[in-house]
Amino acid sequence: MHYRGGIGTGSFGYDHLVLACGSRANLQMIPGMAEHALPLKTVGDALHLRNRVIARLEAAELTEDPTLRRWLMTFVVVGGGFSGVEVAGEISDFLAESGRWYRHLQAEPPRVVVVHAGPHLLPELPERLGHFTERKLALHRGVELRLSTRSRAIDARGITLDNGSRIDAGTVISTIGTVSSPLIDALPAEKVRGRLKVAADMSVPGLPGVWAVGDCAAVPNSREDWSVCPPTAQFALRQGPQLAANIARRERGQPTQAFGYRPKGLMSAIGHNRAVARVFGINLSGFIPWLLWRGFYLLYIPTLARKVRVYLEWNWAMLFPPDIAHLRFTRTVDADEDP
Numbered sequence: 001m002h003y004r005g006g007i008g009t010g011s012f013g014y015d016h017l018v019l020a021c022g023s024r025a026n027l028q029m030i031p032g033m034a035e036h037a038l039p040l041k042t043v044g045d046a047l048h049l050r051n052r053v054i055a056r057l058e059a060a061e062l063t064e065d066p067t068l069r070r071w072l073m074t075f076v077v078v079g080g081g082f083s084g085v086e087v088a089g090e091i092s093d094f095l096a097e098s099g100r101w102y103r104h105l106q107a108e109p110p111r112v113v114v115v116h117a118g119p120h121l122l123p124e125l126p127e128r129l130g131h132f133t134e135r136k137l138a139l140h141r142g143v144e145l146r147l148s149t150r151s152r153a154i155d156a157r158g159i160t161l162d163n164g165s166r167i168d169a170g171t172v173i174s175t176i177g178t179v180s181s182p183l184i185d186a187l188p189a190e191k192v193r194g195r196l197k198v199a200a201d202m203s204v205p206g207l208p209g210v211w212a213v214g215d216c217a218a219v220p221n222s223r224e225d226w227s228v229c230p231p232t233a234q235f236a237l238r239q240g241p242q243l244a245a246n247i248a249r250r251e252r253g254q255p256t257q258a259f260g261y262r263p264k265g266l267m268s269a270i271g272h273n274r275a276v277a278r279v280f281g282i283n284l285s286g287f288i289p290w291l292l293w294r295g296f297y298l299l300y301i302p303t304l305a306r307k308v309r310v311y312l313e314w315n316w317a318m319l320f321p322p323d324i325a326h327l328r329f330t331r332t333v334d335a336d337e338d339p
């Protein structure tokens with residue numbers, strides 16, 4: 001195996017190689033997306049987006065030009081799946097709760113628009129929960145929904161929709177589309193929709209000693225009619241330990257085991273301390289699933305110290321207005337160019 005990175009380049013042999021390189025955001029889906037939209041895939045993307053929202057609020061506060069202010073205060077989210085709904089809910093909560101600091105925000109509410117190709121939000125959940133989400137976003141936060149609508153192009157001034165209409169917006173966020181990692185593309189092995197085809201025990205056929213898990217692998221699920229596992233953390237977290245056990249079995253000369261997991265359910269926060277969920281076949285919506293959603297994520301945060309810290313921060317955020325400090329990442333060496 002060859003590597004390159006901060007410590008230079010090199011190569012080493014292996015007995016077992018586990019590929020867990022995930023997927024990447026596909027910024028080529030819509031013309032102009034790569035240049036003008038903000039992807040939401042990594043923690044860095046989320047921090048950048050937070051800074052962008054705050055910078056737009058600050059700029060809107062300074063300008064006396066109402067057209068420019070309207071543009072600065074318009075946020076378009078492309079995609080109405082889990083990521084799109086969660087980011088639209090978070091941004092609209094943040095804007096609503098930051099209003100006290102910005103006089104223009106009080107006089108003229110900001111605009112958050114979700115553009116979604118499907119007829120209802122959250123297509124992975126039952127339609128009823130999608131409609132509940134639409135009502136909550138629209139009624140409580142004034143989020144505008146453009147359903148059954150596709151984005152045609154994105155440019156520096158905003159977004160053009162497939163029905164020919166335009167939304168002028170200072171920020172367009174893309175939550176749609178993933179593409180496989182170049183590492184996976186380069187491998188001489190079969191792919192299933194860009195994911196590496198693996199056997200039931202997560203070994204890669206034709207590549208002895210190579211295994212794959214998570215978003216980069218098309219793992220058949222023995223407990224769900226051998227359908228390919230969806231690219232979610234819920235599955236990746238279960239695949240990892242079983243893959244380790246399979247490698248140990250292979251080393252001991254024992255037969256490996258097929259991966260199997262019955263998902264517990266799906267949840268999505270929708271803003272305003274509300275969530276929708278389908279857990280063990282039961283549909284839930286409102287504050288209780290939101291508490292469940294938080295509890296569930298807390299459970300999976302590693303180490304007790306971090307669990308406690310996140311728990312306290314979450315509760316802090318419920319009691320106090322949002323932190324509007326713009327965290328700049330400028331280093332001393334760049335400070336001259338970025339005053």
Ligand SMILES: Cc1cc2nc3c(=O)[nH]c(=O)nc-3n(C[C@H](O)[C@H](O)[C@H](O)COP(=O)(O)OP(=O)(O)OC[C@H]3O[C@@H](n4cnc5c(N)ncnc54)[C@H](O)[C@@H]3O)c2cc1C
Nearest residue numbers: 020021022023040041083183214215216231232233234236
């Ligand atoms: C905005 C967002 C929200 C999500 N919310 C949820 C949720 O609520 N619930 C849920 O179950 N799932 C959620 N997911 C999906 C979940 O994040 C993924 O399914 C999960 O992270 C997949 O784990 P992974 O280990 O396969 O890949 P990743 O977590 O993507 O990790 C892959 C790692 O490999 C590294 N890497 C890539 N290429 C190379 C290379 N060539 N060499 C070395 N390292 C490499 C990457 O830098 C990365 O650190 C969400 C995803 C996004 C984008």
